[in-house]
Amino acid sequence: MKHISLFILCWLITVNAFAQKSKSQWVYRGKDGKLIYKTTPTGDRIMDFSSAGYMGGGVVLPNVPVKRVVKPSGNDDTQIIQNAIDEVSAMPLQNGFRGAVELAQGTFTCSGSLLLSTNGVVLRGAGANGTTIKMVGEHHTAIVIGRGNTNVPLGKTERSDSTAANAAKTIITDTYVPSGSTSFTVSNASGFAIGDTIAINRQVTESWVHFMGMDNMWRDGKKETWLKAGARGITKRRIVSISGNKITVDIPLADSYDARFLNVPGTIIVKAKPVPRVTQVGVENIHIQCPPLEIDYGHAPHAGIRVGGDDCWVKEVYCEETMNTTVLAGNRITMEKVIVKHTYANLGASKPTDFSLEGGQNLIDRCEITGGNMYFVWTSSLIAGPNVLLNCTFRGTRSRVQPHQRWATGLLVDNCTVPDGGIDFMNRGIAGSGHGWTMGWAVAWNCIAKTYIIQNPPGAANWAIGCIGKREQTARLFDSAPVLPDGNFDSHGSPVEIQSLYLAQLAERVGIKGLKNIGYRANTVDMFPNKQVSTLQLKTQTDKLGFNEAIDRPVNTSDVKGSTREFGGEKAIDGNPNTYWCTNDGITKATLEVDMEGPVEINTLQINEQGQHITAYKVEAQLNSDWKLLTQGTTIGKNLVVKFSSTIAWKVRLTVLKANDYVAINNFGMYMERGRSPDNKI
Known part of the structure; x- marks a missing residue:
């Protein structure tokens, strides 16, 4: 996509915009104060999302009495904590709960998953600043709520046959x-x-x-x-x-x-017969900590919490450096005030998610993520809502809220702020092995984002109502045409008078008590402080040739020297002439592929080689699922500038066909120079 220079101006008027509210044509209050819904010609309407959350929404999260207290041992604490969980799990139910295991103040070292597989058990710490689970060892998830499966692949829900024999x-x-x-x-x-x-x-x-x-x-x-x-x-x-x-x-x-x-x-x-999932299990007041790693998520060692139960909750948990942090694979789950922080952006074009929605009636409320080159939230395939993101703040460049796989339905993104990224309900085309249409019947309500891609699937609708940010149009991913028209934008740039759709629907269904039960005094703008979040500052991307579209894009390489990221592919596109991508000694064929994350128009390349080892290369651009040759040659050297006819590119790939020693590139820049005729290589 083209660089967005108007967003800063949009941001300056945000406060004023929220003071000047209009009325949505799709959902608004009638004279009696009741919500009125506009329908499509076929009778479809924005759904009532208010049943999302613990016990179907509007229910206070339980305060379960402590039955066991565990203190740090100074060694591996995994089994000690698990033993306490198992002891409480063997206790009888009292008012629906067996009890809580409390982790005392201090740091607990854990090399394996902590498994909560019995109804009515809570794992609680002394607060995110008081109790830390330090993750070590092989790949695992810190805490798993479920029936004994600690390593269900992301995007795969723990399912069981829920149809009774000879059922009606x-x-x-x-x-x-x-x-x-x-x-x-x-x-x-x-x-x-x-x-x-x-x-x-x-x-x-x-x-x-x-x-x-x-x-x-x-x-x-x-x-x-x-x-x-x-x-x-x-x-x-x-x-x-x-x-x-x-x-x-x-x-x-x-x-x-x-x-x-x-x-x-x-x-x-x-x-249907009941599904034998775990119920009434909670995780509270814990800090989950991993070492910061410059790594692609496929090789990241540690994830945070997987919830494979129904009517469960995760509250006030701080996850530091975990990848693919939380998975909500059950129903009627509340995740409240969960914070995820990444020091380094995910590496490579393939992106992780920190909040994966793989069930229904789930509420993600007042949560935060800081991380680059990722999907903040995605949905799995054929997942039916309602699912709700409420009052969340997501920070990080090259990142977005983007339903991800093969037709989920019924998502509400309500009063969320994504100042550095996007909110997309779109056709992902061939991305990810054919994700195609990812989401139908979704709503972004009174949100702030840098960009929005809102598209209507055939026979369905998606909405952005009262939102602030740049509207963008695109073809389905990796296609050049046709550019798909906008979905339903309503009151764009001017927030609507119903501050939160979820809270309005909840209050109408269960009364104002339902709001107070989940921590909201009223449905007013003062309940949403994230409206004041400012944007992150990108690196300077302008140099002698103009705006460099390659800076800090996701990049994949075929080889990297050493076991650290000192010579990673990202060093070729970081704008720093003193850093470079380098392969191991003796590697004479290599590729560097930059993901443009959308259709970007370019007509100039600049490539700088560290040393003079390359003797044959080519550069290609991907469009419409195929690769087009942009240039090829025998030497690159210190400053190769190539000009060619204007080309739309979704990805750009440098292939080193032959070299007399290792490959090293300290700059791989892409530009769109205006007002010139295409030239040959200079």
Whole structure:
């Protein structure tokens, strides 16, 4: 994308903008104070997100009595803590809880995961400044809530069959069920009763994949698969009323159900049995610490907390230097005041996430992340909301809130501030092996971000309402065309009068007490102090050739000298002439690939070699899933400048084909010089 110079001006008017609020056309208060929702022509509406959070939202997090206290031993404390957890886990339930294990003040050294696998157990420290878990040893997650699986891969939820044998079954008969609906008609409701949990099975069909435009993705000549026909998106809901064959459920549907794209018999409704997940487990008041590492996340040794249970919580936890820090793989989880800090940006074009949403009805509230070259929050495949990010602050360049994989639905990003990055509901195309359309029926509400990419998938909608920041348009990732139009921007640049949509919906459903239960006195702007966060300052990117688009972009290399980052690929694009990327001795073929993170127009390259070892090279740009040759030659030397016809690039790759010794590059710059005709190499 082009450099954004208007954002600073936008930021200066932020305070004034929040004082001059307008009304959203999509959700607003009527004369009686009740919320009114505008619908699309097919009846879809912004869903009620208020059931996100512990016990379905608006419920006070428990204060569980301490039953065991553990003090640091000075050695590896993993087993000592686990023994205390196991002791409390063997205690009887009292009012739904067995008790808390309290970690006293001090530093606990842990070489393995702490496992909370029994209902009603809490692990609590003496505060983020009082109790530290120091992670050491092999790759592991510090704390795991679940049934014994301490290393479930990111993006893979602990699932089990939730359909009872010979369970009641029926099908939806409506031609179209709008997103946001709470009722639908079935062929036969006689096998169901009020209070039943049902599983709504929406099958992926070839006709729907075609309708979504996801059957034409190719990468390097190979077809990419978005979602396989036959895969199922499953939404769980509880029946609250039955009238004839009309069923009403407790929580709105996060997706639409269109009979045109569903194979016979259509959307199947099945009575579900309870899933045997852990429940009523909490982690509180702990500092999780790892050493700062310049590393790509695939090789990072330590993660923070994985929640594989339902009705659980993580509160006031400070995670320092963990990668892929938290995973919410259960339902009705609250994560409150969790702070994640990274000293170094993630290395490479492949990015981690610190908050991974892999379940439904989850609330991430008043949390913070500082980290570069990452996804602050993403969603997993076929995950149905509601899921909510509320009042969060995310800092770091080359980073964003971006739903990530293959069709999640029902996400609210509410009063979040991303001053250095973006909020994207978009088509990721072939990125990540074919992520394609990542999100439908999502809302950004009264947010601040540097950029927004908001796109409407076929047959669905996404919204940005009352948000401040630059609107951007793009084709699906790695394509040049067509540029996809904006989704639904409403009152852009001027926040709307309902400060928080989540809090407004929660208050309407359970009353003002529900707000107070989760720590909000009212739904007013003073509850959202992150509106005053300023932007980080990027390095100076302008030199003699103009604006250098390569500075601090994510970079991958085929080889790096030594075992530290002294000669990492990032040193070739850091703007410092005294640092350089270098391969190991004797490596005479190598690649350096820069991810432009979007379509960037360039017509000039500058390459500076440290030494004179290269005897054959080429530079290519990636567009439309293919690589285009920009230049090639036999020598680079101290200052090679190459000019060529204007080219849109998503990635740029230097390939050293031959060298008489190690490869070393101290500058790999990219520019768009205006007002000139293309030249040959000079």
